[in-house]
Amino acid sequence: MTQELSLEVNGIPARVEVDADEVLLDTLRDRLHLTGTKRGCDEGECGACTVIIGRTPVHSCIFPSLAAAGAQVRTVEGLAGGGGELSDLQRAFVDTAAVQCGFCTPGFLMTLTALLESEASPSDHEVDEAMAGNICRCTGYSAIRAAVRSVVGEGGA
């Protein structure tokens, strides 16, 4: 049995049929074809599936799609500006080599975008704490911290 779900994804209204027990990650990837949001574990542990609902980062792999009815959802595909220019944080990830395999990158970008929207100048420790729900197996986190530092240094996300 499917149900109709209306929500806004990256500023664009979307209306899709979803299964009653479907999670938001599947709706985004399989119905809206936004495959930038990644599935790493299905258990809310790795953070690769992180999206922002309203102003809050959530693990979309354990978030029921129907609970997102009427919500404003942002995914990694929505971070760049209308002309395609990267956000400051995306730009910083490229410039500080915070990307290696890149599979965790969308999740980190969403977690940290939400952090910088709520706290313009987080300390290193606050950044590390905010990233406690995101796993990166490649970088050892140092370059990701550096990316955030460079954005904070510029005075905004």
Add this chain to the structure above:
Amino acid sequence: MTAVGLGTPRSDADAKVRGLARYGVDYREAGMLHARLLRSPVAAGRITRLDVTKARSYPGVHAVVTADESPKHRNGLILFDTPFFAADTVLYEGEPIAMVVADTPNQARRAVEAIALEIEDWEPVSDVTEALAPGARLLHPDLDSYEILPGAATWPKHGNCGGVLTSDPGGVDEAFQTADVIVEDTLEVPRQYQAYLEPKSATASYDGWRWTIHVSHQFPFQVRSRVAQAMGVTDSRIRVVGHHMGGGFGARLDLGLEQFAAIGASVTGRTVQLVNDRDEDLISTMSRENATIRVRSGVTTDGRIVAREFECLMDGGAYAGDTVYLTSIPMFMVASVYRVGPTRVTAKSVYTNTAPSGAFRGVSGTYICFALERHTDRLAQAIGMDRREFRMRNLFESGDAMLNGQTLDDAYILREAFERVEEVAPWQGVGKGPLKGVGLAAVIWLTNPLAGSATLSIQQDGSLGVSTAATENGSGAVTMGVRQIAAAQFGLDAEQVFVTAPDTDTQGYDAGSQGSRTTHVVGMAVEAAAEQLKPRIFNIASGLLGALPDDLELSGGSVCVRDDPSRSVPLATVARTAFGLGGPLSATGTYNVPLPKWDPDSAEGLLFPVFPVPTYHVHLAEVEVDPDDGSVRVNRYVVAQEVGRMINPDGVYGQIQGGVAQGMGYALWEGLETRDGLYTRRTLESYGLPLAVDVPDVEIIILEHPCEAGPFGAKGAAEPPIVPVAAVIANAVSDATGANITTLPIDPEEVLEALDERREA
């Protein structure tokens, strides 16, 4: 300005931060079907009933494939011990027994649950001790009759040992008699899961004769030959196409799911995608093997190591995989770094009823280094000598040889690395304080050889295309290293070079991203191709410029007259002119690393004989232990690493920081322990991966000694930073607490007990 040595961003970073990079799991085809495996729920037993009738009738199901519908022969990397699907017996939890192919993943899942499976449980052979005990049940009673890789040398194997390496050059017992003190240690390490973030997947289609398989894999040509072998067809009937890869770390070097997707495609005539859930990925992936190590050395009171004996039991799991090769690794470590006198080595790859183990970055080296460097500390302490001073006294010098007889002509770099570490973290100045400690370890590691190739094409717009089956596993070896080497060859910026994804139909052979080989080997292949193209470019430009070819150079996207840069012609013009002068500017280069000399009689069962293009590494850590919970905090971590020449500093630094983080995980939290053959930690969360809060910014010292046969002097850099980490941290924790750390991950309880003992003393 050359493109080499710059921190140029990787070419795939932009697509990755936009979420537009397509990984193996993102690959889609219209009308694609979805498969799911039925895996063994038990570690060992006999299949008494497998009835798929009901599952076949389930909605959306196109096929159920079992051993009955699959090739009957066994396959393997070097030892052909692995069945396509388990037929009669199951030998590990997670072993594939059947596969459902259906319209949707959920339909496949429900049909798998409808398969009637009954297994007569056996008491599993759950560890190497049980496996080697007299009368142990043999996992492979027909071991002697198994085929091996054509052309491979034979090696000793028997009972539950898939491979045995023995090296006994003589004189060991006599040398022990000259020792003042003999110290023996036994150490034990669990498995380590690679925990790449993208679970394994494969998507296959079939046209009646050939299969096309889309993967995210470190070694597409290995997929090709291994799927061909498993299906019983020739290699060229398989095409493998690579996509972005969400990490590999060695876990994507052998077959994963590709053979199952392939048979699903040929049975149904449709495109079939198979993706692991995280839990099945964790229990079934070939993780770094668990091992038991015994090391015994004799030392004199004036601080010389005079004799050594080393024994290593590697748990290969139910099928041998590459652990048969890994038994050779001790030959490059046990009597290297330090002079240790006559040395005897035994290493065994042992069958148990656990998932097959296999390659993980720093194969076997992480725990061999842990064992050896813990032992080095203990030797120093046994004669009351400072641990660093003891190391310096026994340190290898140029011209010393490893146990395989391979001479190290540049071993002097080890001493330089120790001295550079001393400059930033003076031994007498770190790790001071009641709960602090300092540890030190060194290692020599290889740049993996094996053949590679690359095709360069100067485009009509003057840019350069590099087509290679080398894979970008995330390290930057292709998107930074190979790309920048190619750019520098033609005086281009890296931004003017693009690299293509692997496709075994259109590219020459490459042996995959393993052992830090890509930048070195494929970089050399790029140079070989450039050497073919440059004379043509200069000849054509010579005609266009009215100058001698020898007076020309490539710079800034143009061909210029060396002494008169105002006379130049754009590379684009040269490329277009070439069409009418012999054809497009395209050439393929190939390379393989010349193997150093070794002594084939140095060991029996030496299947992996040399450590080519060695690099030198010294690590230091300062730790602090928490007296309340026994946890360990790494305050400082210093790496001195020799890399030949650094092609991209951001790339090299990123590999070191990331490798250290993985090593910290191994030292302090990670580990797949088994109980009765079953893993006890079965989710990413319980597995214990390092988080951002756990990992400090590593202090990195790069030593550059360009190697003659290397692209701009580059050696391998990506693999080794993980190797000494557990050793260094364990030594530091022992220093901080007095605990004799012999197991990983380091147990907080052991730390607390040691602190208690110290307080009472």
